[in-house]
Amino acid sequence: MSDQVPIVIIGGGLSGIMAARKLKEKGYQDIILVEKSRSVGGRMATRRIEKGKIDHGAQFFTVRTEKFQAFVDEWIENANVKHWFGDDYYRYMSVDGMNAFAKKLAEDISVRLQTRITEIKKNTTGYILTTDEGEAINARAVIVTAPAPQAKTLLENDNLKVDTKVLQKLDEIVFQPCLVGLFQMQQPTNLPNSGHLDSELPEGVMRLVDHEKKGISEIPTVSVYMTGEWSKAHYQLGDEAVLEKIKQVTSAYIDFDSALSSQLKKWRYAEAVQFLRQPFLNTNQEYPLLVAGDAFLHSQDPANRTRLESAFVSGITVGGELVKLLK
Known part of the structure; x- marks a missing residue:
């Protein structure tokens, strides 16, 4: 295979970013990270509302492994993240919103935004990837980090002849959605000083977050997360109908009469309720074609x-x- 053909990673969430960083660390420079959205980060997502900010995907992260702790310690030292709340079990946050940190992690990676890959086919140097605009991108190796249903759609191409056992493993991954109400408030909220509340909430409500109290927003902004x-x-209701229902169920916690604006974020693949106990899948093609993501647990x-x-x-x-496969 030609070293002149790039490695392509489909999906610009944290898995895709860290895969690219690992490859660059090992000397591979010709890497393209392809992301369908307007920014990298996946669920490390932050939205600007007037002068405010609002994290509307992952609010924080925790650490359970030494490998991850080593990176987190470095991020803390560099003032990129900090301890948010939790004395016995730390929750860490990005100091400037989760998406800003995702962008920082990806700043040395070649990224193609607002680009959706619709097809993967083999060619003589590896693969040819087709975008929704009809552009062809050559790749000597591919890592797919899109959610399992989207990854499976790409791998079902008859040209690839991916083993049905691999496709069946992707079918084992099941996601639940998450609806998040985003509100710009005129007045400060009565949420805890940390800005975070996830206990003793009404049925259907997972967490409430005040981003002014969290420390990332100049004005009061609130995100309300509903359970899977x-x-x-x-999920199929219109945005306004969903927002009204969110307001009704959380009105005891938030004074929506002081809400200046409201928006709805719909995460179709928010959390895998069924996942795989392996950190990636190898499709065992002639040229490397791997699948990974947050639903692939070690x-x-x-x-x-x-x-x-x-x-x-x-x-x-x-x-x-x-890296091993390319040697």
Whole structure:
């Protein structure tokens, strides 16, 4: 295979970013990270509302492995992240919003934003990837970090002839959605000083976050996260109808009469409720074609749930595996 053909990583969430960083660390420079959205980060997402900011994906991350702790310690030393709350079990936050930190992690990586890959086919040097604009991108190796249903769609191409056992493993991954109400407030809220509340909430509500109290917003902004079951039951409703229901169920905690604006974020693949106990899948093609993501948990993962750390570990591990395969 030609070293002149780039390595392409599909999906610019934390797994894709860390896979690219691992490859660059090992001397591979010709890497393209392809992301369908307007920014890298995936669920490390932050939205600007007037003079405010609002994290509306992952609010924080935790640490359960020594490998991840080593990176987090470095990030703390560099003042990129800090302890937010939790004395016995730390929750860490980005000091400038989760997306700003994702962008910092990806700042030395060649990124193609607002680019959706619709097809992967083999060619004589590896693969040819087709975008939704009809552009062809050559790749000598591919890592797919898109959510499992989207990854499976790409791998089902008859040209690839991916083993059905691999596709069946992707079918084992099941996601629940998450609906998040985003509110700009005229007055400060009565939420705890940390800005975070996730206990003794009404049925269907997962967490409430005040981003002014969190320390990333100049004005009061609030995100209201609904549970997977609630989100699944209401996913097909219109945005305004969902926002009204969110307001009704959380009105005892937030004075929505002082809300200046409201928006709804719909995460279709928010959290894997069924996941794989392996950090990546190898499709065993002639040229490397690997699949990874936060739903690919290491066999020794103590948390038993998907999170930013599982995305990190999967990305680092699949990047290391690709280094081996390319030698």
